[in-house]
Amino acid sequence: MSRTKPLKIRDVDEEIHQRLVQVAKKKGYKSRDEMLREVLTQIAYDEFQLDSEIRYRQFIEKQKQFMEWLAITVVEKSYSEIEKDPFTE
Structure with missing residues (x-):
């Protein structure tokens, strides 16, 4: 398994935070962070x-x-x- 580094995004509106939690749940992810990791991976490899x-x-x-x-x-x-x-x- 590859090494990981923490990534922090500051100053996100509470509404956006809650919406991301809802979207992750609706799409079947275990957590918001799991969904965001997948999206970031797709962006990094230009597959998003x-x-x-x-x-x-x-x-x-x-x-x-x-x-x-x-x-x-x-x-x-x-x-x-x-x-x-x-x-x-």
Whole structure:
């Protein structure tokens, strides 16, 4: 196991402190400090993403898939309409 060093953050509002405790509990952590250690580790290794960023990336991916489906559908529809067009005979 690697060595640890204490890290202290000063002057945090009481409301923020309580909110962090609630969030940690809601997310299933044993403690606020356990959650903060995980978040700090993710930040240190550039793996941290906000929930909103994750949802945004998922939204963009779904939109991309829809646009691809729509393009394929339009092309297929266009070809089927061309086959039925009496002026192409």
